[in-house]
Amino acid sequence: MNPLISVIIPIYNVEKYLSKCLDSVINQDYENLEIILVNDGTRDNSLAIANTYQSKDTRIKVYSQRNQGLSAARNIGLDKANGDYITFIDSDDYVSKDYISYMYNLLKRNDFKSPLAIASLMDVFSESGKKVNTGNNQEYTWSGKKCIEKMCYHDLVDTCAYAKLGTKELYKDFRFPVDKVFEDIGSTYQLFENSKTVECGFKPIYFYNIRENSITTDGFSDRKLDLLEMTDKMATSVEKLYPDLHDAVLRRQVYARFSTLNQTLYVKNSPKIKELRGNLINYIKKNKKAVLSNPNTPKLDHLAYKCLDLGFPIYKMSWGVYSRLNK
Incomplete structure (x- = not known):
């Protein structure tokens, strides 16, 4: 049987996007999933939506905390995860049907010698509907060091927490910095530092929703x-x-x-x-x-x-x- 994979999804005021996100996850062609939804003190109808999905799919688990931010919610997900592998998805985004299986097969092709697989994003501009493939549809086995170098030059490798599948051991002592925005650049590099090799498949399987009023686009503060x-x-x-x-x-x-x-x-x-x-x-x-x-x-x-x-x-x-x- 395929190993259990934990999918961690933080939730905060995303009622407009959550159903599309969850539909894309529960319909994965890789079925042995533990879907962890972390309600970060949401103030809209998101929790009700999450509970409805939980009542219909036994793979879904909903946890709630007072609002502490994205990093804290992801960390709670890590604490609750039971899977052999872990991946993250943001609740205003969605993924392709083979999101899990594609990255799992990247790890499989080298007999699971690499602890981490990464893929590319499809940037989706909500205002115009424009979609931009950030990858090149090629596959490589790179060192963690090379991934860091590529990341620093914005060359295929992204700093994001999502579009990555890592072993539970890789995430054992990993934590996102709490109460910070741009937390990914301050944490993802550690995954590469702790990976001798990384399986890279730059196929756009993660659909990143670029919208107004998101954490990173809502003006200066x-x-x-x-x-x-x-x-x-x-x-x-x-x-x-x-x-x-x-x-x-x-x-x-x-x-x-x-x-x-x-x-x-x-x-x-x-x-x-x-x-x-x-x-x-x-x-x-x-x-x-x-x-x-x-x-x-x-x-x-x-x-x-x-x-x-x-x-x-x-x-x-x-x-x-x-x-x-x-x-």
Whole structure:
């Protein structure tokens, strides 16, 4: 019999999306599942929906906690998981029918020597309906170190918690940082650090819903600065283990500053915002030579630097055009 696989799904105010998510999970072609729904103090009808699904499918277990955030909910799921393998799905997303079996077969092809399999996302823009395949539909066996390097350059490997299937042992001491956003960049790298090899199948089996008012798209707040903290946490750990990845992690740190700068572009000016922008731009410019001389640096980074060199107003306008085109 196929091993039990635990699917952990945190739930918070997602009544509009939850049924589609759960339908995609309960109809997997891999059936030996434990589906763990963690209600993170939801205030809409999500818990009622979860309970209804639980009453119809014995594989579903619902746990509730007071609102503590996504990381805490995922950690509860890890504590409750009984499966030999673990995967995560966010409750506003959905997955292909072979989401589990595809990654399980990736592990199987090398006699389960790798503790982790990863796949790609299909970005789904809720406003326009546009879908973008983030993968290349190829399969590889890479070292954990190579996966970290690829992740730092946004090259096929993603930092996300989902679209990954790992052994229970791999997740034994793994925890998401509580009360942080962008928690994935501050934690997923540990899975790669602890995996000698990783089975990579860059087929888009996870449908990532990009929508307004999600955690990462709802405008700027001080919480968005967690991206810098989480990225620098990753960088410190990776450089300690792999000093030769310095250029890769520096590129990711600069990217985090560009990303945070973009979050501030349409915020009302204040002394605090101006100081933050100044600090971000200083960091970006200080590392310009190192980043642009790196042959692995993505072309978009070069374009971002060129726009910033033309002045902040030009950079702001350019980012606005780019954002509209991508929507």
